[in-house]
Amino acid sequence: MYQIDDVTKTYQQGRRVVRALRGVSLTIGAGELVAVQGPTGGGKSTLLQMLGGLDRPTSGTVTLDGADLAGMTDAQLTAARAGTIGFVFQTFNLIPTLTALENVETALVPAKVARQTRTSRAQAALDAVGLGDRGDHLPGELSGGQQQRVAIARALVKNPKVLLADEPTGNLDEETRDEIVDLIEGLWKDQGLTIVLVTHDSVVARRAPRRLRIAKGTLKELPSP
């Protein structure tokens, strides 16, 4: 699924040059569930940006299904994100003025599907995360766990090839955290989705069959549990 070769990423932060990734190479097969651990500022988020086509590497290639994300234009990256990559964020990032159902629908807007299809697919996605009856609630009316379920439904409604999750349980209590991890695990098992899960929570990371650790811009494979 992913073929990452010698990827570096440097930022200019004021006068300081930050080398977030220093020659990272990685292969992720289709249907894998990979957890990425590491300290804050070690390069976890930067790696996720490269995988998700949110940013381009300074050097190296990021190949997703044979297409090099590093060489794409903004428009091509946008199209790739719209079609094949689903995101889940630590802070849920739901649109506060839109209902749960409408939030899920926003992911289908770039695909330009008919309104009715869009609504029914969004409803199905909400059903899949167990929130079928909360479609007309605003994010503010939902608990943190419920909001993250809506976000997961939004990520999955377009049937992406990969799901990239950035600290998906970072803002949740333990009980809810387990619910969400169960949900993600279930999706992985049922749908054969490729999932990259960035977390600094070892409990969460240990549930993944493959674990990576990134610190100071360098990637290290951790032994399987």
Added chain:
Amino acid sequence: MFFTYLRRELRNRRKQTVVVAIGLAVAIALVIVVNAVSTGVKDAQSEVLESVYGVGTDVTVTQPAAGPGGGPGEGGGPGRFDFGEDDGEASADGMRSLTQDRLDPVMGSATFDSSALDTITDLEHVSGVAATLALQNMSFSGELPDFEALQEGGRVTLRAGPDSSGEASTGDSSFEIEQLTVTGVDPGAAAVGPLTTAELADGRTLEADDEDVAVLDATYAEQQELAVGDTVTVGGEELEIVGTVTSTTGDGVATAADAYVPLATAQRLADLDGQVSDVYVQVDSAENVDAVAGAIEDVLPDASVSTQADLAENVTGTLSTASDLVGTLGTWLGAIVLAAAFGLAILFTVSGVNRRTRELGTLKALGWSRGRVVGQVAGESVVQGLVGGVAGVALGALAVWAVNLAGITLSGGASAGGFVLGGPGGGPPPEGGAAVQDAGAATFGAARPVGVADAANDAVDIVLQAPVSPWIVLAAVGLAVLGGLLAGVFGGRRAARLRPVEALRSLA
């Protein structure tokens, strides 16, 4: 999704939406009011002009006087009475009874050959032409000391009243000067000219084959207690009054002259055969007015050519103050408030985008194109502008309605008017008998120019009626939408620069 999202955003940020909409609404309302009042004042100005120059006149042609007494009607100059030793009848007590009628072109303008009429008629875009001869009839009646008595050291005192008549005494003498403005008009040319704002009050109007008859201004006729069938003395000749006219401008408003006579009669009485003083020109369409005025200036280099716009500058009184006020203060105020409202809209939109950085970044991460995100932000601003515009039109209409309801009265006159008798002659002459000329002829001068009509009669009171045209409503809403669009452009540019990575920022 576009409209759902848009509606939700505006409703959710109600306070901001309301503030921006109010800002735009106030600005738009102000623009509407300023425009409406300015149109109202302009209408009032043209009404004033119409009362003097007639309806439908686009260009007037006159000839400025070459100098004092330089007109063709020579003989001491207009407004002067010359008495020779043999004039009048001497009475036993050394006084002499004198009456004299003078009919001259009004001061400040000269007459010119009526062939100018044909010259102008032949010009392109001229759709109507009428010539008039504006005259000033002054009649003197009274007693003066005999000239021998004067030369022996009698003093002459002249007192002039503010109106058209003068009274004076020179020692034991007393006399009256009566003034009457007479306009010779072509009865055939009905479409243009001073009589177009006059309507018949009594009797009949002038007809093509009329001779030695007059139509009086109804206000003048009332003052002088004259009616149809009576006679009026013009240039020493008695003319039958066949009708009276009033101004269509308003009640109690005088028409341009006191009396109207056929042009030929006026020319004969004033001894000005083939001469006219004013040519009224109608132009086929408004955009050709300046071209026609220019063409007339080319063919008649000595003439003074005025368009309605030139004449509007001569309107005096509160009308002119209102015009200045609306013109400068109103426009500036409108511009400033509009700029402030635009600034407010831009500020709120940009800060809104800043606050929504993560939200908009998330949409980009979800695969929303830059155009879609920018369109969403801009759409919100434009709709906000539209709301402000509609509210502004309502507010503006309300304000204009209030202005109209208040019934603000403006008074104005054309500054060409204004008749003053007096000047240097008003005080005692320095040497005994300055009124006595070497030749033994007394000369009393109306020292200042005599206008088209006297100022007292000419001021027109007009209630300000500020109209709101559909065009200004459309323009105002357009302006508000433009404000929204401008805000959208600024906000949208900011949104366009947002990177999808912003979605990953964990801290808002």
